[in-house]
Amino acid sequence: MKRADRDTDKAKPRLVKPNAAGGAEPSAVQLPRKVADQKAVAKKASTSEAMEHNAMPVDRPVGKVKPLRSRIKNWSVEQP
C-alpha cells in the first residue's frame, strides 16, 4: 500500500457498536447538616486495595518516534 493510501485509510472512520450494561434506579439522599471529618471517613475506608487501583500503569507504547523540530515559544505567567 502506498503511503498516501495508508494515510487516507487511517483517517477513515471505523464503526464501533456500544454495549448495554443494565442501569440503575435513583434514590433520594438526605445528608446530615453536621459534617463528619471527611478525611477521617475516607482514611477509615481506605485499604491497600484502594491504593492498588490508583497505581499508574507503565510501559505504554511510544509509537513511531518523531523528534521535535519546530521552535516552541516561551510562555510567561503574570503574577498579580
Next chain:
Amino acid sequence: VTTILRNTNLDTGKNPIQGWETCAASAGDVVMYTGNWMAAYSVDGGATFSAIDVGAVCKRKGQDFVSDQIVIYVPSIDNFCWIIQTIQGNYVLAVATPDEIKGSHGTFWWSWLIPAANFGVPGGVFDYPELAVGNSYLYLTCNISSSSIALRLSLTDLRSRGYLHFLYLSFPVLWPRPVHSCLETGYIVMQNSASSLRVYSWPETSQDSTYFDVDLAWTIPTLNFPVSTPGGDVWLGPTSKVDWHLYSATRTGSRIWVAWNGGRRIQGQSKDSFNFPHIGLAVIDIQSRKLVNQTAIANGGFGFAWPALATNAAGDVGLSFCWGGNQLYPQHGVGMLTGPGKGLVATTSGPSAGAGGHYVSLRPRFPDTSTFCAAGFNQPKGKDGSVKSDPHYIVFKA
C-alpha cells in the same frame, strides 16, 4: 489580558477546608467544589464555602467514598452532576439543582450507583473519572482496571430522576477523556501511543460510534518530569502520579483541543527537547480528521503541568494549570489560549512544596459563559516544614 474576578482560598475563614485533586462548577450564586477527601458548596458565588458529607452520599448506596470526585453543571437541565469514586471501585452519581442545594444547605441529593461489575471486566474497578456534557447526554469516561470506558447517560432521565440506562463504549487503552462543549456529538479522545491519538465520534442521534486516528507531528516527551523547587522539594516527582496521558479536551467550532503533560525527553532521543516539563497541546479538525496544530505551553526557566481546558461563549479556549519549579515555587494559574485575553495569570503565591495533580478543573461559568470557573490547589509550606493543601476557587474572564 486574563482578568481574575474572584480567587477564594477555601482553607481560610471560620470553616477552613483543605483539599487537593480539585474540581468546581458554578450556576449563578451556587458553586459546587470537590477534592480528595472533601466536598463543599457555596451560595454566595464562591465567596464562602460550607462542607458537604461526601461519605453519607456514598453510604446511602452501600459504598464508602475514597478519593476522586468530579462535578459539572448542566444548564439544559439545571442540575449539578457529581461523580464520587468509592473504595469498592464503583461510582455514585449524585444530582441536585442549584435551588435544591441552596434550599437544603447542600444536604438533599438524588443518587444512582454505577457498579463497575456491569461493564464486562471481571473484578474491574473504576478510576480517574471525568464528565462532559452534550446536548442530550452526560458523558463519563474512566479507567476500569487495565482498560477504559465512555458511558453516556440521558439528561432527560437525570432531570426526571428516572431509571438510568448504561450505554457505553469500551477501549483497550487507559485514560480516555470526554470532550467538553461537544454539542450534538459526543467525542472521546485517547492515545494509541505517544505518537498517535484516537478520536471517537458518538452522534447523539445514533447508537453507534466511529473512530479515526491522528498522528502527532512530534512524539510526546514521556521521560524526565521531576523539577526541584526553591524550598528543596521535588515537584512532579514519582509520588505525584505525573504522567503523559491525556488530561483534558474541549471543542470549539469544528476543532478539538487536547492537552497532556509532557516531560523533557522523547524516548529514544539522546537529548532533552525541553528544559523543563511542559503542557502539550494538539488541535484536531473533526471534519477533515486531521491534526491542525501541535504546540506546547513551555518556558526555558520553569515547568508547566496539569492542564484543564474549556471553551467560553465566544469559542475561545481557557486553561487551568500549574507551573513553577527551578527558581520558582510551584503554583496554580489560569489563562486564555486563544482570543483577546490570551495570556496566563498566577492564582496562588508564596512558598509551596507543590501544586496540582490529576484534578485541576476548568468549566464555563453559568449563566455568564463569557467567564470561566476554575479549581486548583497549591501546597503551602510552613517555616517548620509542614505542608498543607489549599484549594482555590477562581472566576476569570478574557
